[in-house]
Amino acid sequence: MTESTRENAELLVEMKGIRKSFPGVQASDDVALVLRKGEVLALLGENGAGKSTLMNILAGLYRPDSGEIRIRGKLARIASPRDASALGVGMVHQNFMLVDSMTVAENVVLGIPKLPFVPNAARIRREILELSERYNLKVEPEAFVWQLSVGEQQRVEILKLLYRKAEILILDEPTAVLTPQESKELNAVVKLMQAEGKSAVFITHKMDEVMSFSDRVMVLRKGKVVAEKLTRDTDPRDLARLMVGREILFCIDKRPFEPKGLVLELSGVEALNERGLPALRGVDLRLRSGEILGIAGVAGNGQRELAETITGLRPTTAGAISINCVDSTNASPMSVIRRGVGHVPQDRVAVGVVGDMSVSDNLAMKAYRSAPLASGGVLRPKRFLELAKRMIEAFKIATPSPSTRTKFLSGGNIQKTILAREIEACSSLLIAVYPSRGLDIGATEAVRKELVAQRDAGLGVLLVSEDLEELAQVADTIAVMFEGRIMAVMPACDAEAERLGLLMSGAIPAEV
Amino acid sequence: MRLHFEKRKSLSIGALFLVPAISFLASLLLTGLLLVAFGADPMATYAAMLKGAFGSGRAFTETLVKAVPLMLTGLGVGLAFKLRFWNIGAEGQLVVAGVAASWVALFWNSWMPPFLLLPAALLVGCMAGALWAGIPALLKTSLKVDETLVTLMLNYVAILFAESLYYGPWRDPKGFGFPGSAPFPDSVLLPHIAGRAHIGLYFAIALALILWFLINRTRWGFELKIIGSSHKAARYQGISVERKILAAILLSGALCGLAGATEVTGISHRLQQGLSVGYGYTAIIVAWMSQLNPLAVVPVSILMAGLLVGGDQVQMKMGLPAAMSLVMQGMILFPMLAGSLFTEFRIRRAGKAAKDAQTMAPGGAA
Numbered sequence: 001m002t003e004s005t006r007e008n009a010e011l012l013v014e015m016k017g018i019r020k021s022f023p024g025v026q027a028s029d030d031v032a033l034v035l036r037k038g039e040v041l042a043l044l045g046e047n048g049a050g051k052s053t054l055m056n057i058l059a060g061l062y063r064p065d066s067g068e069i070r071i072r073g074k075l076a077r078i079a080s081p082r083d084a085s086a087l088g089v090g091m092v093h094q095n096f097m098l099v100d101s102m103t104v105a106e107n108v109v110l111g112i113p114k115l116p117f118v119p120n121a122a123r124i125r126r127e128i129l130e131l132s133e134r135y136n137l138k139v140e141p142e143a144f145v146w147q148l149s150v151g152e153q154q155r156v157e158i159l160k161l162l163y164r165k166a167e168i169l170i171l172d173e174p175t176a177v178l179t180p181q182e183s184k185e186l187n188a189v190v191k192l193m194q195a196e197g198k199s200a201v202f203i204t205h206k207m208d209e210v211m212s213f214s215d216r217v218m219v220l221r222k223g224k225v226v227a228e229k230l231t232r233d234t235d236p237r238d239l240a241r242l243m244v245g246r247e248i249l250f251c252i253d254k255r256p257f258e259p260k261g262l263v264l265e266l267s268g269v270e271a272l273n274e275r276g277l278p279a280l281r282g283v284d285l286r287l288r289s290g291e292i293l294g295i296a297g298v299a300g301n302g303q304r305e306l307a308e309t310i311t312g313l314r315p316t317t318a319g320a321i322s323i324n325c326v327d328s329t330n331a332s333p334m335s336v337i338r339r340g341v342g343h344v345p346q347d348r349v350a351v352g353v354v355g356d357m358s359v360s361d362n363l364a365m366k367a368y369r370s371a372p373l374a375s376g377g378v379l380r381p382k383r384f385l386e387l388a389k390r391m392i393e394a395f396k397i398a399t400p401s402p403s404t405r406t407k408f409l410s411g412g413n414i415q416k417t418i419l420a421r422e423i424e425a426c427s428s429l430l431i432a433v434y435p436s437r438g439l440d441i442g443a444t445e446a447v448r449k450e451l452v453a454q455r456d457a458g459l460g461v462l463l464v465s466e467d468l469e470e471l472a473q474v475a476d477t478i479a480v481m482f483e484g485r486i487m488a489v490m491p492a493c494d495a496e497a498e499r500l501g502l503l504m505s506g507a508i509p510a511e512v
Numbered sequence: 513m514r515l516h517f518e519k520r521k522s523l524s525i526g527a528l529f530l531v532p533a534i535s536f537l538a539s540l541l542l543t544g545l546l547l548v549a550f551g552a553d554p555m556a557t558y559a560a561m562l563k564g565a566f567g568s569g570r571a572f573t574e575t576l577v578k579a580v581p582l583m584l585t586g587l588g589v590g591l592a593f594k595l596r597f598w599n600i601g602a603e604g605q606l607v608v609a610g611v612a613a614s615w616v617a618l619f620w621n622s623w624m625p626p627f628l629l630l631p632a633a634l635l636v637g638c639m640a641g642a643l644w645a646g647i648p649a650l651l652k653t654s655l656k657v658d659e660t661l662v663t664l665m666l667n668y669v670a671i672l673f674a675e676s677l678y679y680g681p682w683r684d685p686k687g688f689g690f691p692g693s694a695p696f697p698d699s700v701l702l703p704h705i706a707g708r709a710h711i712g713l714y715f716a717i718a719l720a721l722i723l724w725f726l727i728n729r730t731r732w733g734f735e736l737k738i739i740g741s742s743h744k745a746a747r748y749q750g751i752s753v754e755r756k757i758l759a760a761i762l763l764s765g766a767l768c769g770l771a772g773a774t775e776v777t778g779i780s781h782r783l784q785q786g787l788s789v790g791y792g793y794t795a796i797i798v799a800w801m802s803q804l805n806p807l808a809v810v811p812v813s814i815l816m817a818g819l820l821v822g823g824d825q826v827q828m829k830m831g832l833p834a835a836m837s838l839v840m841q842g843m844i845l846f847p848m849l850a851g852s853l854f855t856e857f858r859i860r861r862a863g864k865a866a867k868d869a870q871t872m873a874p875g876g877a878a
């Protein structure tokens with residue numbers, strides 16, 4: 001199907017006047033949406049814009065307060081995912097909904113209404129393999145879901161829809177959990193389905209994905225549709241402005257790069273991962289104060305282990321680490337903290353904060369050891385509150401109150417809480433691991449600005465990121481990591497995306 | 513009517529008190545049904561229990577006598593539970609401490625100045641309790657051995673060890689074959705307040721206050737809370753998790769140990785059968801009912817002790833089975849466990865709930 005026929009193709013879905021409210025928010029506010037046959041529609045919006053809500057309504061998970069839905073021109077009453085499935089609508093949710101203890105094949109057929117009491121396992125297996133072949137979705141039908149990576153789990157979710165012969169596929173932020181490589185593969189799968197005449201709604205908050213995946217884009221802000229355009233008539237800058245409702249800084253003001261003394265030095269550092277396999281294989285790095293050193297690489301190539309080794313959370317098996325020119329090889333986490341090192345960990349929710357404790361307690365989790373928060377081992381609750389109020393204001397953390405339990409904050413605000421605490425506590429080195437992962441563009445901008453501000457204030461910043469755009473924007477120096485090795489170190493201004501990509505995938509040999 | 517749970521954003525103070533109270537009432541109700549089944553009048557039975565436990569000065573001091581070991585073990589168990597260290601070995605820690613205190617009382621008076629004997633007995637008792645709790649703690653922190661089983665098994669070891677002493681080498685030769693040690697010297701006996709109630713009560717109340725302060729107002733307590741929520745998060749904050757757990761469990765064992773030491777020096781005045789009557793298990797109920805709040809342990813222990821004393825009275829006066837008060841204890845725990853749901857969650861009725869019924873639906877909030 002060519003693009004022009006697609007633009008006039010049959011209307012598959014028409015949603016009109018959709019409203020849906022949750023306590024305190026209008027998640028969908030008089031939304032209208034159409035989807036044509038063979039088209040990929042991108043649904044763009046910041047976190048909380050109402051993208052998932054709108055699509056959950058179409059997929060039968062939520063009931064709208066008002067509004068109507070037509071599928072292939074006929075008024076549809078979608079009261080459950082099963083109704084949606086019968087109409088050919090299927091959704092891959094933001095949080096996957098697979099049963100861990102069951103196999104891939106079992107998950108694929110789970111919930112199919114007309115499944116015989118004793119299903120024909122061999123036939124199901126064959127059908128799954130056929131589909132997986134046809135769409136290039138590699139899966140092993142007998143594998144258990146708990147054995148799969150997130151990327152593989154996503155393939156199972158997609159297969160599940162294809163197996164049910166879904167014609168309208170909804171993908172809710174599918175790339176959030178994928179590596180850049182896997183995202184590319186997903187893109188190919190979507191294009192393949194499109195070529196077969198299937199339609200898709202692709203939810204995202206990333207502009208470049210809108211450009212590469214979609215034919216048409218609808219921008220949501222605070223539950224309302226703020227724009228609807230053909231993708232070829234727009235550009236990322238335009239989309240960003242529409243999405244946030246103001247001009248977005250794609251480049252952050254920073255002072256010229258004037259590095260000073262050495263803050264961190266690693267020579268020949270090696271460490272093991274949880275399974276006892278080498279995670280770092282002789283890492284050499286140097287970071288000076290007033291410098292942002294970006295670590296580029298596909299997630300899982302030793303970045304987390306690098307941060308943990310420096311901060312004393314993981315033993316160094318060979319080599320040496322020095323912080324502020326003092327040897328800290330295998331120093332305890334406490335002594336690393338005392339040397340003025342802040343750490344924004346990869347796992348925010350399970351490590352970065354204590355969800356059951358209040359925002360104010362979490363903000364104090366570094367400073368509680370000494371005056372003014374404590375004197376002689378006794379805490380001073382008033383000072384806790386003062387500190388919390390000041391930091392909540394300074395970092396614009398959106399929380400109902402300082403005593404709210406932290407697990408009730410959104411991802412972006414949890415991240416700001418961690419960042420606020422770590423910046424406050426650190427005086428020489430700040431290590432940030434995927435600090436903007438999963439955050440919307442507004443929060444991402446705030447986090448990046450803060451990193452630059454700390455660099456300008458004279459800290460050394462070690463930024464682990466998989467987002468090349470982010471690295472280009474904030475880093476002064478970029479080091480590429482692949483399979484536990486540093487492949488190359490270069491000034492950020494010399495880094496070309498092409499070369500970084502090749503280094504990241506190990507396609508060209510190490511240069512150092 | 514459709515009900516619907518919603519996670520609370522902050523713990524409601526009301527629920528903190530309401531839940532134990534409602535659980536207690538629910539247990540009265542359930543036990544009431546059971547009493548009817550036994551052909552007894554529940555109201556009369558409860559009245560008799562109340563009178564038996566609190567109705568006279570003598571009754572009340574007897575209740576306090578039982579409340580003291582419940583408070584001390586309740587504090588100890590609660591402290592361990594705060595760290596999610598499932599210490600169900602309070603009974604064994606109590607018994608071992610009773611043995612240790614008896615050892616001091618029986619054999620140290622030959623050389624120790626009399627005024628030091630009582631403090632020494634209490635201290636050695638605490639140390640023995642700490643040691644007994646320290647074994648599972650060390651196994652857990654160094655080898656990741658599950659503490660639930662170890663603490664439970666050590667109860668039997670302690671109880672049989674005590675028995676072997678008062679049936680064997682420590683048996684009083686002048687005791688007419690009665691299983692028990694010789695009586696302790698007077699200098700090691702705990703002073704009494706009224707009736708059999710002894711000054712262990714003051715210790716328990718003071719320790720509840722101190723523990724509350726330690727947990728809520730000190731760096732140490734702050735770190736315990738972090739460890740109790742997540743070991744990973746604690747390690748990341750630079751806290752030495754294993755050391756802190758070990759220290760806290762030693763303290764937990766010491767508190768349970770003090771219960772044993774005050775029992776032998778304050779009540780039985782010798783080592784004999786009846787040291788292990790299940791305080792260490794009731795302590796688990798006390799700890800949950802107090803929602804791990806040391807201050808709440810004091811009134812809750814008095815309530816539970818009242819239940820025990822009142823239950824005995826009813827058994828004697830109304831001819832009901834002795835197990836009745838134990839049944840009641842158990843019946844409190846069930847609504848309590850269900851009740852903890854209500855401190856964490858809030859119930860909403862269908863009308864209001866229908867709209868946001870999907871709060872719990874997977875894939876809901878972004």
Ligand SMILES: Nc1ncnc2c1ncn2[C@@H]1O[C@H](COP(=O)(O)OP(=O)(O)O)[C@@H](O)[C@H]1O
Pocket residue numbers: 022023025026027045046047048049050051052053054868870871872873876877878
């Ligand atoms: N099940 C729910 N209960 C209460 N509020 C919800 C629920 N689902 C979404 N919301 C709220 O509705 C708004 C839109 O959420 P959502 O559709 O998930 O946004 P998006 O997917 O664009 O990030 C947010 O403010 C969110 O907090």
Ligand SMILES: [Mg+2]
Pocket residue numbers: 048051052053094172877878
């Ligand atoms: Mg969403």
